[in-house]
Amino acid sequence: MYINKKNTFHVLIQSMQFSTKRLVYLLVFTLLGATVSGQEGFYANGSMNMAGQTDTLKVKVLANGWLLTDVVINDKTYTFLLDSAGPTTLTTSVSGHFENITSRRIIDASNHAEMVNYVSIPKLTLGKTTFLNIAAMQFDIKLLKHHGIDGLLGANIMAKGIWDFDLRNERIIIHKNNAFQDFPYVSKITLQANGTPVIKAKYFNKVKENVWIDIGFDDLFSLNGDYFKKLEKQALLKNEVVGYGNFAQTAFGASSGKFHLSMINLGLGNLTIKDIPVKVDHNPQSKIGVKFFEHYRTVIDFINKRIYFKPYHNKIDSTYRTFGFKTKVNRQKKLAVAFVWNNSSAFEQGIKIDDVILSLNDLDLKTTPISHKILNKAYRLKKEKDSIVVEVNTSGNFKMLYRWDILKKRN
Structure with a gap:
């Protein structure tokens, strides 16, 4: 789920499809021209106030791995889906005294019209932590509302702090300071304009790529098609399997055709994972998904631009x-x-x-x-x-x- 810098907004909430690995809901709105003047500054707005050094949030882990948590806006509690690769987004069921920055009527490639409001949320509370003047998008996301989800807790909120994802204990700990010496693996990250964390990955210790960390993506790892071709050309891939059909059913059509499944050796900083199963997607961006967090307790330090990993067990299963x-x-x-x-x-x-x-x-x-x-x-x-x-x-x-x-x- 993401916003990019080329005037295209994709809200990815996967449509009703499931496999043995996942149950996913995907709604893809491709909204052309959805930009705001000074976009980088818009999403950088806001501040975080913590009562102590840490704040522990209970999260509900859905069957597909998605993470839900309670958010309080205007003294009312809502259910939000955590998404580290997109901006904070509200459905129209969320009400409050929001400052309206601008509104845009967007026409997508299928001539579908959607009114999108860009707003500033005066106060948003997670646990005992308060976020002030947070930028958000708001529009009528019917599929989210239908399933009882009121919005997306996006990267621009997470970018205000240090987030410790401990999914084995179904909790997230927000930290004020960095103290993770007991985490054996660490890597530098960069941040996109909306706060999305990006890590430099290395495949087979040869090919490098900048990869998004997307906890709104419900799988382990998605490999960009162009990099798949590079690895295939160098004869590095193992045990390739193909499949056919609609890989992602969307609101305005389907991503369909031939898709691949293979295994790679993945390097992330000083962490090396051998024989990790990956799906090859038509998405232009490779992504680490929330399933990775089931294997590694992960701390994303947005402030100091570091990511830390601590394995829950010896290795990721190499089977699919x-x-x-x-x-x-x-x-x-x-x-x-x-x-x-x-x-x-x-x-x-x-x-x-x-x-x-x-x-x-x-x-x-x-x-x-x-x-x-x-x-x-x-x-x-x-x-x-x-x-x-x-x-x-x-x-x-x-x-x-x-x-x-x-x-x-x-x-």
């Missing part, structure tokens, strides 16, 4: 165990197949794009309205099982699927 398909909610508001990986159980069982899913094990989807709770239940069911029974297209047409490592060649 999946049933092999992703889903979407089709125009009839039914759960349907959006994407299938080759070398997977779904592929072998003949699961095809646009197949309608009628049930998963004992979860009946024939008459149950599709909702966030239902999809979350389906994800957890799949996450806990090594096999599932999927009913597709017609009543009684059951397919037994198994989860296995699709990066491993099968006989």
